[in-house]
Amino acid sequence: MVKKIGILLCILALCGGMVFAGGEQEAGQAGSEKEITLNLWHIHGWETRRVPLENALKRFEAANPGVKVIPSHYENDPYKTKLKTVSGQDFPDVFHSWGGGWLKSFVDAGLVADITEASKSWADEVSPEALAFNTYYDKVYGSPYIISGTYLYYNKEIFQKYGLEFPKTYDELMDVCETLKNNGIIPFALGNKSKWPGAQHFVHLSMRLGGPDIFQRALDGDVKFTDPAFIKAGQMLQDMVDKEYFPAGVNGINYDTGGSRMMFYTEKTAMILQTSGFLSNCKAENPDFYKTKLGVGMYPEIEGAPGNSTDILSGENAFSVSASCEHKDIAAKLVGFLSTDEQYQKDLVAGGTLGSRLGLETEEPLLKTAMTILDNATYMQNYVDQTLNPELAEKHKDTVQALFGKTMTPREAAEEMQKVYEATK
Known part of the structure; x- marks a missing residue:
């Protein structure tokens, strides 16, 4: 499971920034001085994918009081065009990607955060082939949540x-x-x-x-x-x-x-x-x-x-964290959560989508056949x-x-x- 990440409020108060430690206090817990907002862009308009994602985001918020995730949906091709037209501080905190050369172009442009260290807590729970599509120069820049x-x-x-x-x-x-x-x-x-x-x-x-x-x-x-x-x-x-x-x-x-x-x-x-x-x-x-x-x-x-x-x-669908994200640690925690949260992954499979979490099972014939072919x-x-x-x-x-x-x-x-x-x- 994804490890808990806490906030040292005294340092937040002094520095106006965020430092995460391994204590029991969750990020954004009641009493913090400001709410953490993460903007997330995705392409899932279909109910069978959109609703599981929205429910997963609500569970993440409930587990991390004071954190608010704002999802924005775009159609596939307009999304690709839009992401190319924004840069720097206009980039979303967390954004959908497909790995491969597509994501690498954003990595090479310095627009994607390195989440290698954070990924160590969930990397062994997801498809290694899918994770490899998001790895460049021996560093991880995206966390897969759907395989295809x-x-x-x-x-x-x-x-x-x-x-x-x-x-x-x-x-x-x-x-x-x-x-x-x-x-x-x-x-x-x-x-x-x-x-x-x-x-x-x-x-x-x-x-x-x-x-x-x-x-x-x-x-x-x-x-x-x-x-x-x-x-x-x-x-x-x-x-x-x-x-x-x-x-x-x-x-x-x-x-x-x-x-x-x-x-x-x-x-x-x-x-x-x-x-x-x-x-x-x-x-x-x-x-x-x-x-x-x-x-x-x-x-x-x-x-x-x-x-x-x-x-x-x-291929796969992944979420990456932008280099301009103010709260990279909590954003990295979010993408890891979406890759491994058991309920989210099961909900995806129930809707006909192949999740990236290892060990997923289904008795639905078509999905079982698709999974077997991939395996x-x-x-x-x-x-x-x-x-x-x-x-x-x-x-x-x-x-x-x-x-x-x-x-x-x-x-x-x-x-x-x-x-x-x-x-x-």
Whole structure:
């Protein structure tokens, strides 16, 4: 459990600052001279994630009298834009992050507090893979509270109706797509206005063709972004576009506002490639579909290629403390609490979200399957738009969106990626 942190009020009175000790007195206990306020920014608008977070914050406040946490919610992409436009003292005390290259850019800019020492009290209670996504230069800059994987979801009733088995190979997947199309059903739901949903298709194809670490090797300079695996992945993706395995106009459909999910729920489509966040979305938006029709599996392997179906595209959600936060110790205590509080983590799982705390269990079939897939993964690739530096990540999403729109050839997309890589490395 998170260790108690107390306030030495006499030093507070003399210095106007805060010193934390290991005594029994909680931070902000009645009698302190001023209330401690922490601003927290997050992206969880869905009830299945927002309510557990709000309840957890209330429990933290109750355990730390005199501490007030003010949460602010933003949509995913506007949040990323907003965080880039603020700096210094305008930064929130505690902010949502995804680790990887995304968070590293803020670390390198001096905007994130080092919470290595504080993390020692909870690090062994959370997923080590997720914690590693927030560790740079042997220092910890974020505490994960949600872990995630990308899965191929499918409509079990539609598959059963047409005698389809979940595909184990890419050729089998193409056969499934052709059968669905011949029966008037679009194989894949996809809303790619925000670019990252479509990128998951490209990344899976690249990992299956070039091996699970193909993106890391490109980032390290061991291979180029013009590697044949990337070009072939683009060709295969555009082949699926040409065969109309995706809805028309995918680049104008917004996943975040529900466009592609509605196509899946209304059975205009039979599959959707999405993160584990889709489980909580589906459970909240269409509980009957979730209980009776939803199936979950992994993107199939490509026969003869080095990638395996057990290589997973994954990631996490974390909270970090800003370098400008006035009360870093209590803020670090908060992020550790959100990573390990048993009730919060159980509430996340109950809502269809995979928590980061080790030892979480569930008897709900879909969640159990998702957890088992993560546990048995042979390789975990952090979401590529979070692994790459921000400029290269944006180019990655732009080029994949262009591949879907057929405004760029696979080779042109690969050459653009290499060009930006060389300019930003």
